[in-house]
Amino acid sequence: MTNGLHLEALKTIQSSLTSPEFLNNPYPFYDKLRSVNPICWGNSLKYPGWYVTGYEEAVAILKDTRFQNRIPLPQTSKKYEHLKHIQNDMMLFKNQPDHKRLRMLVSKVFTKGVVEYYRSYIKETVDGLLNQVQHKKIMDIVSDFAFPLASLIIAKVLGVPAEERHQFREWTVTLIQTIDFTRSRKALASGNDTTKMLLVYFRELIQKRKQNPQDDLISMLIKEEQQGDTLTDEELLATCILLVIAGHETTVNLISNSILSLLNHPEQLIELKENPSFIEKAIEEFLRYESPTQMTARMASEDIELNGTTIKKDEHVYIFIGAANRDPKKFIDANVLDITRNPNPHLAFGYGSHFCLGSSLARIEAQIAIHTLLQRFSNFQLVTLDPKWRKLTGFRSLEELSITFD
Numbered sequence: 001m002t003n004g005l006h007l008e009a010l011k012t013i014q015s016s017l018t019s020p021e022f023l024n025n026p027y028p029f030y031d032k033l034r035s036v037n038p039i040c041w042g043n044s045l046k047y048p049g050w051y052v053t054g055y056e057e058a059v060a061i062l063k064d065t066r067f068q069n070r071i072p073l074p075q076t077s078k079k080y081e082h083l084k085h086i087q088n089d090m091m092l093f094k095n096q097p098d099h100k101r102l103r104m105l106v107s108k109v110f111t112k113g114v115v116e117y118y119r120s121y122i123k124e125t126v127d128g129l130l131n132q133v134q135h136k137k138i139m140d141i142v143s144d145f146a147f148p149l150a151s152l153i154i155a156k157v158l159g160v161p162a163e164e165r166h167q168f169r170e171w172t173v174t175l176i177q178t179i180d181f182t183r184s185r186k187a188l189a190s191g192n193d194t195t196k197m198l199l200v201y202f203r204e205l206i207q208k209r210k211q212n213p214q215d216d217l218i219s220m221l222i223k224e225e226q227q228g229d230t231l232t233d234e235e236l237l238a239t240c241i242l243l244v245i246a247g248h249e250t251t252v253n254l255i256s257n258s259i260l261s262l263l264n265h266p267e268q269l270i271e272l273k274e275n276p277s278f279i280e281k282a283i284e285e286f287l288r289y290e291s292p293t294q295m296t297a298r299m300a301s302e303d304i305e306l307n308g309t310t311i312k313k314d315e316h317v318y319i320f321i322g323a324a325n326r327d328p329k330k331f332i333d334a335n336v337l338d339i340t341r342n343p344n345p346h347l348a349f350g351y352g353s354h355f356c357l358g359s360s361l362a363r364i365e366a367q368i369a370i371h372t373l374l375q376r377f378s379n380f381q382l383v384t385l386d387p388k389w390r391k392l393t394g395f396r397s398l399e400e401l402s403i404t405f406d
């Protein structure tokens with residue numbers, strides 16, 4: 001490994017992190033970077049930092065609390081006040097002790113057992129959505145199926161009336177851009193405006209639930225807030241908004257990416273259709289193969305030595321989850337889709353103290369959605385052979401995925 005090769009690979013990735021080639025298929029770029037060094041310095045994102053593409057290195061960082069979470073917006077700026085304040089109160093960007101306190105409250109609702117309670121509602125919702133398209137023989141998986149499904153489920157869990165959830169599509173599409181590393185000033189400005197609207201919406205809803213509690217997450221959090229001083233008003237609002245974003249965006253991507261992966265691997269589609277009991281393993285493989293969250297970030301709270309590299313205090317670290325999940329040192333035939341892969345210790349839901357709280361819910365939604373689609377319909381074909389990916393580096397997200405079927 002020479003310095004020249006190192007620099008050349010870095011230059012390639014630096015000029016390409018938002019290129020159409022990268023967006024279409026980031027994996028060759030990840031492979032190149034990893035083969036030079038699984039931790040290397042780069043400056044193609046807004047803030048320069050360490051690009052981590054190796055599995056072991058990603059795990060080491062995610063489990064080390066000296067690598068801290070922080071909100072991605074500059075704290076000194078007077079701009080984007082609403083967005084900054086709300087992100088500041090989200091557990092995703094908090095460290096101990098606040099992180100533990102907030103996470104404990106919400107995790108009570110996201111246990112496997114509680115999520116199982118939603119299974120029949122998810123199945124009913126999936127069937128209802130498929131009934132609406134079955135005679136048309138064509139649908140956009142993103143807007144006709146994955147998005148309304150994720151939206152109806154998170155609305156149900158949170159306690160948002162189903163008829164009010166339509167506005168969430170635009171809101172979440174805008175907000176996800178504010179936490180992506182490609183975000184522009186325009187995206188931040190519209191994210192700030194959207195946050196204002198979400199604050200008005202949730203303040204009203206919280207007020208209604210205070211007067212008339214229901215069997216939902218918002219009412220439960222209000223009860224916690226009223227019983228002790230464990231949750232502030234602002235944290236309650238931030239938690240609702242975090243769950244809306246997290247509950248929509250990544251689950252939609254998991255369902256759409258799974259279907260695209262199957263259509264690009266017809267032999268695996270047949271195998272899954274003939275062996276429905278493979279569904280759990282198949283979803284794990286889709287999570288690994290086209291990880292909905294491709295990247296997360298941390299900042300070093302002190303100088304840290306990792307596999308011969310010194311990461312200095314206050315330096316940014318970008319963990320490319322999508323790359324770690326294709327590390328050949330960890331996964332045999334890492335670039336091959338294998339719906340029977342076992343074991344499959346992917347990092348799609350993160351690792352360590354911030355491990356995804358919604359993983360059980362997302363898994364059940366995806367399992368029921370894909371299983372039901374394959375059992376009810378057949379002869380699936382892509383309408384466009386090359387579906388477009390959204391311009392995000394942190395998320396693997398299709399703009400649309402139109403398919404025909406019988």
Ligand code: HEM
Pocket residue numbers: 091092093103154242243246247248250251254291292293296297347348349350351353354355356357358359361362
């Ligand atoms: C396929 C779907 C999903 C994927 C791939 C995903 C991925 C992730 C990842 C990678 C993290 C860790 C981020 C980090 O360490 O910086 C995370 C955290 C989180 N996710 Fe998910 N997520 C999904 C679905 C959901 C759903 C459905 C919900 C809620 C309804 C949810 C709620 C959360 C929350 C609250 C956190 C923050 C946890 C913390 O900071 O302690 N996620 N998710």
